[in-house]
Amino acid sequence: MNLREKLKLYVITDGRLRDEIESVKLVLEGGAKAIQLRMKNSTTRQMVEKGIRIRKIVEDYGALLFVDDRVDVALAIEAHGVHLGPEDMPLKMARIIAPQLLIGATVHSVEEAIKAQEDGADYIGAGSVYPTRSKENAVVIGLENLRRIVESVRIPVVAIGGINIENVRNVLSTGVDGIAVISSILVAENPKEATRRMLREIEGR
Template sequence: MKLPKGIYGITDTSYTIKNHVEAARAFLEGGVRIVQYRRKEGSIRVMLEEARAIRRLCNEYGAVFIVDDRVDIAILSDADGVHVGLDDAPVDEIRRRFGGLIIGASASTVDEALQGERAGANYIGAGSVFPSPTRPDYRITGLDGLRSIVRSVNIPVYAIGGITLESIPAIKATGAWGAAVISGILAAKDPVKMARAFVEAWENA
């Protein structure tokens, strides 16, 4: 499955929308074509229900559906893929057991990105590019670090961390495949309108 270029939406309930499924719907209505369901805690049954609802929405909009961290939820909800951080399930083991899944790997350095690619990741989530309200403890790569990661691997790289509408042209100029956005869209008064603005900003950059 081809990974869509441009804006990559990640669900969160800390902002205007207090529901993961509705957050996904706002991204999709705004034109985003890859959505990650990210829920850190809660009942597995509830997570599965939400994931399945987002799966249906992504089918409706022809979008790629990724689950953060939870390989079990990704498999049971028939997601297209899973995104794993450095402390999550190893990429090579997921690849060996669930070969058909799209696998994203987090990286904040060239070494981590190369490690993810070698292990079988389909894409890298690189960052935090800028300081991020959702990941305050993450190492900051800056645009130069992002550019180095993009140049070091042969797979798509999505920038993540503190991405704003104004920073989209600079992100695209690094050669990144896209930009993952959470608060930049979901903290807006009108998340659908803001998602559309991000999508247009990427297309026009």
Template sequence: MGNCNGKDLLVYAVTDRHWLHGETLYRQVEKALKGGATFVQLREKELDEDAFLKEAIEIKELCRQYHVPFVINDNVEIARKIDADGVHVGQRDMEAADVRSQLGADKIIGVSAQTVEQALLAQERGADYLGVGAVFPTGTKLDAVEVGYEALKAICDAVDIPVVAIGGITKENIIELKGSGADGVAVVSAIFASEDIEGATRELCEKARVLSES
């Protein structure tokens, strides 16, 4: 199993180059890390292989400087090539057990889950953490299935591995997830669409601490 604990998931930044506005993604991730992001997932759907590889190597080194886990979304081959800390896969991607066989025992494997059944299966197959959502309506993933508070709580109660809530999360609505059992929040636009990425991340970290309160 990879080395991943609930504290790593407090504020989990998922990249999106939609809001670069002339900045590099590297610079934006650096601002998020300065603001206290505890985990980074590089998500690239459009980049060609060479550009993705170059960017992944640079951002992996940046995350290492901040001692923050760095995973690649979906692309197991890139994760293996650059020796990333792990990979995050969806329900329609490769299964956790197959990812584990390619990446090895020490890598972090995250799996998206919308139901208790999916969550338990992912745990059984060797997932280190689950991404559960969309917990709120989201504009960044148009095909996202909405998962309510009760379903999130049921998943958190059913599994022994850490859970990060994702989908439509803002600093205003984090409080609504209190008591669910989630270890943290995964955010895209709440960080990267902000004019002050570092400040927005810092505020999200403060608000997300409510999740660890009983």
């Protein structure tokens, strides 16, 4: 499996914007190959029930499914991976508990990126590149810091935060491997077409 290729467009769910299952179907039809199930204010049971359904859909498209924050849910639904933030389970511990999972780590600096790589992360989510309404109190790092992060590690870097069709080329100029999006696709009138358009931009077509 070519992880860098799969992470090229990484779509994160947000049930406040559009139902998770509907979102996943539409963006996979549009060509996305990486999905993150993010359900911040849901119960474990809700996450597991919805996650099992999404796992089956993702499998049909040959895409990857990551679960935000929750190693236990990722294991329960047989997701491909988990994405961990600074307040979540320590990466080293997650690697011991779930050696079969792909593990992503949120970072905001070169130092955090290097540590995540040393601790065994398979990829990094770096941002917020621009101000975003999708996450409260997001730390904005800007393009230059993103470029430094990319240059500091060997593992794939996915940029996140305020990225849309107008600024995605500027973000790609930093050398990132992938782009993570939420609202720029989920609130579109046609998320499937919005996914296709974003992929065309990413691939330089």
